Amino acid sequence: MRFVLASQSSARLNVLRAAGVDPVVRVSGVDEDALAASLTDPTPEELVTALAIAKAEAIAKAEDEDAVIVGCDSMLLTADGEVHGKPGTVEVARERWKKMAGTTGTLLTGHAVLRMRGGQVVDRAVGHEATLVRFGRPTDDELDAYLATGEPLHVAGAFTLDGLGGWFVDGIDGDPSSVIGISLPLTRKLLRQVDVAVSDIW
Numbered sequence: 001m002r003f004v005l006a007s008q009s010s011a012r013l014n015v016l017r018a019a020g021v022d023p024v025v026r027v028s029g030v031d032e033d034a035l036a037a038s039l040t041d042p043t044p045e046e047l048v049t050a051l052a053i054a055k056a057e058a059i060a061k062a063e064d065e066d067a068v069i070v071g072c073d074s075m076l077l078t079a080d081g082e083v084h085g086k087p088g089t090v091e092v093a094r095e096r097w098k099k100m101a102g103t104t105g106t107l108l109t110g111h112a113v114l115r116m117r118g119g120q121v122v123d124r125a126v127g128h129e130a131t132l133v134r135f136g137r138p139t140d141d142e143l144d145a146y147l148a149t150g151e152p153l154h155v156a157g158a159f160t161l162d163g164l165g166g167w168f169v170d171g172i173d174g175d176p177s178s179v180i181g182i183s184l185p186l187t188r189k190l191l192r193q194v195d196v197a198v199s200d201i202w
Contacts, residue, residue, distance in 0.1 A: 002067035003201045005182075006059040011155075011162055012072060012181040019184055020202040026062075028055040028071065032085065044083045045128050048073045048110030053126055056112040064119040068196055070111065072182050076133075076157025077106040085156050090147050093158040097147075100157075101137045101168075106130050107157060109178045111186055115194035125193035129183040131174030135159070138168045156181075 005012060005023040016023055035054055036047060056071030063069060076084045078100055087093040108130050115123040138146065152158040152165060159165035161172070161179045177184045188198050 001196070001200055002063075002065055004059060004063065004067050004069040006055040006069055006071040007181070009072075009181050011160065014162070015177050015180050015182050015184065023070075024067075026059045028058040030054045030058050032073070044075060044077045044108055045110070045130070047083065048075050048108045049112070049126055049128050050110070052110035052112040052128075056114045057121075060114050060116060060121055063116050065116070066118070067116040068191065068194070068201065069114040069116060070182070070187060071114075072109055072111055074107060074109040074156035074181055076100075076159075077108055077130075078157075079103045079105060083108075084158070086154055087158045088153060090153065093147055093152045094143065096158045097138070097143055097152070100135050103135055105133050105135065105157065107133050107172075107179045109181065109183055109186075111183065111190055113187065113190040113194055115196065123194040125190040127186055127190055129175055129178040129186045131172055131176075131178050133157075133159075133161075133172050133179060134170040136168045136170045142168070 003021055003023045005025050006028050008027045032051055051073035052071040056069045059069050110128045113125045114121050149164055151163055175183050
């Protein structure tokens with residue numbers, strides 16, 4: 001059975017490989033901003049889940065084998081109630097870090113699992129995972145150096161747990177794999193719902 005990851009995230013790929021799965025990687029090309037704008041007042045949980053579904057469904061259109069497709073999307077819900085995806089620029093990332101340093105935020109990751117047979121979606125399961133993140137207080141010099149690496153510009157919430165950003169995370173309450181981008185426990189539960197055991201994809 002093919003296991004298809006509908007994401008170009010190297011962090012998600014690394015989590016899966018470390019857990020015994022070597023997925024086929026497909027990039028969905030979903031316009032996340034346009035999709036988000038098309039939704040009517042979604043909750044943060046609904047938003048990340050809708051994006052995960054869209055990514056998985058985009059890949060399913062070109063899949064003609066028996067497969068499981070997993071789509072994911074992550075965003076950070078900060079203490080002020082704002083939801084943040086990838087900052088994209090140094091200026092935006094710097095502003096976010098100035099606000100979230102020393103506070104907590106909730107990393108939300110939406111998941112969608114599609115079961116394919118003969119090129120058709122025959123079953124699906126969706127869900128999300130929420131993990132509390134306690135942010136440290138990088139000095140101005142540390143933040144400048146971190147931003148200069150480019151890492152925080154391309155990840156949800158402008159930080160990583162498994163990369164350089166891990167230096168500035170004081171702790172988490174919840175699933176670390178979800179903060180990295182794909183929750184292994186939730187994915188296992190969703191796979192069960194479409195009649196696939198984790199051992200089927202090792």
